[in-house]
Amino acid sequence: MFVPFDSTMLLAILPEILLVVLAGVVLALDAAWQPEKRRWLGWLTVVGLAVAFILTATVSQPESEPRLLFGGMLRDDWLSFAFRLVFLFGAAITTLFAMDHEALGRKGEFYVLLLVSTLGMNLMASAGDLIMLYLAIETTSIPLYILAGFITTDDKSTEAGFKYLLFGAMTSAVMLYGFSLLYGFSGETNLYLLAGKLGELPMPALLGSLLLVLVGFSFKVSAVPFHFWAPDVYEGAPTPVAGFLSTASKAAGFAVLMRVLLAAFPAALPSWQGLIALLAVVTMTVGNLLALAQTNVKRLLAFSSIAHAGYILIGVVAVNAAGMNLGMASVVFYLIAYLLTNLAAFGAVATFGRVSGSDEMDAYKGLSRRSPALALVMLVAFLSLSGMPPFGGFIAKVFVFAAAVEANWIWLAVIGVLNSIIGLYYYLTLLKYVYLYRQDNLEEEQKPLPISRPYALALVLLVIGIILLGTAFNPWFEWSRTAAASLF
Amino acid sequence: MDFGALLLTLVTFAPLLGAAALLLVKPEQKNALRWVALITALVTFGISLGLLAIFNPADAIRIDLPWLSVAGWNVHYHLALDGLSILLVLLTTLLTPLAILSTWTSVEDRVRQFMAFFLMLETGMLGVFLAQDLFLFYIFWEFTLVPMYFLIGIWGGERRIYAAVKFFLYTMAGSVLMLVALLWLGTQYNTFSLPELIAQRANIPPQAQTWLFLAFALAFAIKVPMWPLHTWLPDAHVEAPTAGSVILAGVLLKMGTYGFLRFNLTLFPQASWEFSPWMALLAIIGILYGALVSYAQTDAKKLVAYSSVSHLGFVMLGLFALNQQGIQGALLQMINHGLSTGALFLMVGMLYERRHTRALDAFGGLWKVIPVFGTLLLIVSLSSVGLPGLNGFIGEFTILLGAAGSDALGNAWNQIVTALGVSFIPMRSAGGLWFAGFAALGVIFAAAYLLQMYQKICLGALKAENQNLKDLSWREIITLLPLLVLIFWIGLYPKPFIDLIAPAINQMLGY
Numbered sequence: 001m002f003v004p005f006d007s008t009m010l011l012a013i014l015p016e017i018l019l020v021v022l023a024g025v026v027l028a029l030d031a032a033w034q035p036e037k038r039r040w041l042g043w044l045t046v047v048g049l050a051v052a053f054i055l056t057a058t059v060s061q062p063e064s065e066p067r068l069l070f071g072g073m074l075r076d077d078w079l080s081f082a083f084r085l086v087f088l089f090g091a092a093i094t095t096l097f098a099m100d101h102e103a104l105g106r107k108g109e110f111y112v113l114l115l116v117s118t119l120g121m122n123l124m125a126s127a128g129d130l131i132m133l134y135l136a137i138e139t140t141s142i143p144l145y146i147l148a149g150f151i152t153t154d155d156k157s158t159e160a161g162f163k164y165l166l167f168g169a170m171t172s173a174v175m176l177y178g179f180s181l182l183y184g185f186s187g188e189t190n191l192y193l194l195a196g197k198l199g200e201l202p203m204p205a206l207l208g209s210l211l212l213v214l215v216g217f218s219f220k221v222s223a224v225p226f227h228f229w230a231p232d233v234y235e236g237a238p239t240p241v242a243g244f245l246s247t248a249s250k251a252a253g254f255a256v257l258m259r260v261l262l263a264a265f266p267a268a269l270p271s272w273q274g275l276i277a278l279l280a281v282v283t284m285t286v287g288n289l290l291a292l293a294q295t296n297v298k299r300l301l302a303f304s305s306i307a308h309a310g311y312i313l314i315g316v317v318a319v320n321a322a323g324m325n326l327g328m329a330s331v332v333f334y335l336i337a338y339l340l341t342n343l344a345a346f347g348a349v350a351t352f353g354r355v356s357g358s359d360e361m362d363a364y365k366g367l368s369r370r371s372p373a374l375a376l377v378m379l380v381a382f383l384s385l386s387g388m389p390p391f392g393g394f395i396a397k398v399f400v401f402a403a404a405v406e407a408n409w410i411w412l413a414v415i416g417v418l419n420s421i422i423g424l425y426y427y428l429t430l431l432k433y434v435y436l437y438r439q440d441n442l443e444e445e446q447k448p449l450p451i452s453r454p455y456a457l458a459l460v461l462l463v464i465g466i467i468l469l470g471t472a473f474n475p476w477f478e479w480s481r482t483a484a485a486s487l488f
Numbered sequence: 489m490d491f492g493a494l495l496l497t498l499v500t501f502a503p504l505l506g507a508a509a510l511l512l513v514k515p516e517q518k519n520a521l522r523w524v525a526l527i528t529a530l531v532t533f534g535i536s537l538g539l540l541a542i543f544n545p546a547d548a549i550r551i552d553l554p555w556l557s558v559a560g561w562n563v564h565y566h567l568a569l570d571g572l573s574i575l576l577v578l579l580t581t582l583l584t585p586l587a588i589l590s591t592w593t594s595v596e597d598r599v600r601q602f603m604a605f606f607l608m609l610e611t612g613m614l615g616v617f618l619a620q621d622l623f624l625f626y627i628f629w630e631f632t633l634v635p636m637y638f639l640i641g642i643w644g645g646e647r648r649i650y651a652a653v654k655f656f657l658y659t660m661a662g663s664v665l666m667l668v669a670l671l672w673l674g675t676q677y678n679t680f681s682l683p684e685l686i687a688q689r690a691n692i693p694p695q696a697q698t699w700l701f702l703a704f705a706l707a708f709a710i711k712v713p714m715w716p717l718h719t720w721l722p723d724a725h726v727e728a729p730t731a732g733s734v735i736l737a738g739v740l741l742k743m744g745t746y747g748f749l750r751f752n753l754t755l756f757p758q759a760s761w762e763f764s765p766w767m768a769l770l771a772i773i774g775i776l777y778g779a780l781v782s783y784a785q786t787d788a789k790k791l792v793a794y795s796s797v798s799h800l801g802f803v804m805l806g807l808f809a810l811n812q813q814g815i816q817g818a819l820l821q822m823i824n825h826g827l828s829t830g831a832l833f834l835m836v837g838m839l840y841e842r843r844h845t846r847a848l849d850a851f852g853g854l855w856k857v858i859p860v861f862g863t864l865l866l867i868v869s870l871s872s873v874g875l876p877g878l879n880g881f882i883g884e885f886t887i888l889l890g891a892a893g894s895d896a897l898g899n900a901w902n903q904i905v906t907a908l909g910v911s912f913i914p915m916r917s918a919g920g921l922w923f924a925g926f927a928a929l930g931v932i933f934a935a936a937y938l939l940q941m942y943q944k945i946c947l948g949a950l951k952a953e954n955q956n957l958k959d960l961s962w963r964e965i966i967t968l969l970p971l972l973v974l975i976f977w978i979g980l981y982p983k984p985f986i987d988l989i990a991p992a993i994n995q996m997l998g999y
Binding site: 326372383388389390394398401402405406410413414417418420421424425428432435436437473474477 | 555556557561601623626627630631633634637638641642648649652653656657660661664665667668671672674675
């Protein structure tokens with residue numbers, strides 16, 4: 001399983017190398033360029049990420065058998081490959097959204113932090129060792145803390161950054177404690193060697209350390225009861241950053257969760273299934289119920305993203321040891337669909353907020369008359385979030401529920417579908433403002449909503465993606481299955 | 489791909505193409521938009537007539553292509569036109585252009601979006617009637633919700649937003665459990681194809697059948713709507729714009745009854761047998777309740793809306809008689825209700841356009857000023873009442889015959905009588921007569937509320953503000969004409985229609 005060093009290993013970490021190079025270039029040009037030229041930094045980052053995406057997709061595909069590289073620090077398999085592409089895509093879209101943002105667009109450090117965080121996520125998805133895992137999580141989180149509090153002149157943003165930092169540091173400490181217990185019990189740090197040793201442990205010790213580790217992961221995916229940071233941080237953070245947090249960062253959390261649960265804790269499978277099932281039920285129910293009461297769109301999206309973490313956890317529960325069923329594949333598919341959809345939702349909110357200066361639902365009245373195109377994007381994004389066909393979100397939900405039904409967790413699927421009705425209600429509430437309500441003076445046509453070019457490009461890409469995932473889903477699902485199969 | 493298969497795909501997606509074509513027209517060119525939509529709907533109708541021409545009642549026109557197949561999942565793009573669906577497809581393609589025609593002067597705001605949603609809705613409805621793959625069916629089923637939500641929510645009456653949200657949530661809440669049920673079927677038997685699942689239906693354990701039946705039934709019962717799940721209907725029907733009400737009553741409700749026919753009865757025959765007296769009971773309550781509530785209405789549109797609850801009760805009773813006559817009558821009555829109630833909504837809409845009120849008190853004596861309207865309204869009302877010689881009679885009479893002779897219902901009746909141990913209630917082989925008897929009361933009630941409506945609108949003293957009403961324009965007459973022709977045709981000579989549907993029903997019942 002372990003491979004001695006050779007040059008092909010560098011190929012396997014090509015995306016990470018490219019990210020570091022890109023970050024370096026951006027940093028250097030930021031210093032070298034005059035302020036008026038710095039608006040090109042955004043486009044440079046996008047092009048760089050696109051190149052990295054294409055090179056990764058074509059050149060650094062994993063070999064058919066999973067390999068452990070660099071002394072077991074990284075695992076080169078289809079799962080990490082799939083997730084790394086997802087992160088690169090998410091970062092590119094986020095850059096497009098940030099480019100015309102007043103406070104972010106011309107700051108080189110913004111792009112650098114974003115790239116470093118993406119680098120961390122890439123490493124999270126491929127980490128094969130506890131130490132690497134911890135380092136990767138911190139590499140992801142620390143730039144994100146700064147990004148959340150990036151607008152130092154805005155109290156809400158600084159509050160968001162600080163809150164995120166405190167929560168993150170706390171949960172990460174608990175998780176680290178769990179890691180140390182695992183090491184103490186087994187004498188191993190490699191995830192794939194841990195499993196053999198942990199199998200001999202008494203169940204309480206095993207579950208105890210698992211619980212501690214889960215705290216950290218639950219924070220990353222914003223599962224209840226470690227979700228308290230999400231609404232405040234999403235509301236305060238710059239909207240593009242909130243979008244990135246709720247999608248790529250969450251996906252990275254799930255990548256790690258899946259890998260650790262399956263690689264290190266196969267012995268405790270039935271126990272953690274029950275635990276995750278409980279987590280799923282609580283997460284989606286709390287997320288959905290609290291979302292009902294929101295009047296701020298970003299807070300609404302925060303609670304909705306908590307609820308979605310719950311749906312995804314259903315897929316994690318529905319795994320079986322043989323790995324031949326839908327469970328993990330549905331998780332990967334869901335994450336892809338969710339990434340596209342939620343980025344579109346946050347993108348639309350960012351586009352709207354940039355012009356109108358408000359994220360309150362009231363401000364969305366009559367949007368469909370002010371900008372039919374933006375309203376259409378919101379329609380697609382929110383219907384996809386609520387799980388309506390023919391959008392990606394529908395197929396994703398169906399796969400997750402089907403996985404649960406197939407693995408005989410029918411009650412869990414029933415709770416899931418009931419929850420999706422609550423979800424539908426609040427997504428419809430927002431669409432009501434966009435399409436059905438009108439502004440008091442009925443003069444929406446006189447207040448057009450310009451959409452700048454990077455926003456338009458990103459939104460069009462995302463909408464096409466959402467519809468593709470919802471109609472031509474075969475190749476994507478096949479891809480998700482390949483990725484998930486490499487977990488076992 | 490053979491010709492029929494091609495036509496099936498075309499008829500389903502032609503409206504969607506038309507909706508896309510609308511984007512090429514400027515929003516200000518309202519008449520151009522209307523023409524594009526109307527022509528699309530007419531072309532779709534033409535294609536469905538082409539399908540009728542090559543249709544053979546003994547055999548289905550089918551297209552079946554793999555769509556997704558991984559991990560034991562087999563989702564197919566599988567459409568079929570058979571005796572159970574052909575009349576409903578024709579009804580859909582007929583009512584859509586008529587409904588579009590009715591909006592010519594009544595929809596002025598955001599015409600492009602209105603027409604686009606309307607055509608999208610048509611694709612969804614056709615897909616529901618044609619899909620033979622459970623997964624595909626569910627997609628189309630849900631797909632109809634969004635356009636209707638907007639049709640009600642943007643172009644509806646005063647309480648449109650409340651009605652739209654209620655409609656959406658109510659229907660969605662019903663259908664999610666169906667999703668779980670069909671996922672269970674799909675993962676358990678590795679196929680979503682309806683014919684394949686029917687072939688395997690004997691393998692479904694009895695207890696699972698019960699649960700699956702209930703999960704599907706909940707979705708369909710809300711759509712029908714069966715008492716006591718009908719409360720979304722009056723709101724949605726009353727608040728929807730006229731064209732929306734026509735489609736809602738004419739086609740969308742049939743998705744529910746069609747669902748029972750297509751899925752519950754064929755996939756879970758045992759459970760259907762067991763539940764049939766309960767379903768029949770709810771149907772009869774619906775018939776009587778709907779009729780009584782209709783009688784009490786002062787708003788013409790509300791009256792017609794509640795009459796749907798009553799009429800759809802007949803359809804449900806026919807379906808759960810579980811015999812040839814009952815189901816034939818039910819299928820025919822679905823069409824009849826679409827024609828009659830569609831026409832009633834259209835005419836109420838025409839009245840509303842003239843007077844901007846639908847209160848029955850505001851009218852009276854209209855026959856004197858607008859005789860053409862009066863005549864047509866009389867015909868349509870009588871057709872809805874079920875006057876012999878018009879379409880409603882054929883459907884309701886067949887249903888009552890079916891219920892009276894039903895083994896399933898008779899059997900249940902005898903069991904109840906035995907259980908009660910009362911000797912003075914006659915126990916007959918045809919216990920279904922009791923069900924039919926109560927339902928027949930509904931026909932009498934229908935005469936009462938519809939004729940009362942007619943009387944209040946067209947007879948009596950003419951009010952001063954109604955003296956200058958304009959009679960129907962040519963466009964309006966053309967809108968109603970096809971419906972009137974069919975009302976007489978089915979009423980006088982129903983054989984061609986029965987011939988289209990009978991073989992499929994016999995095959996379904998296993999004759």
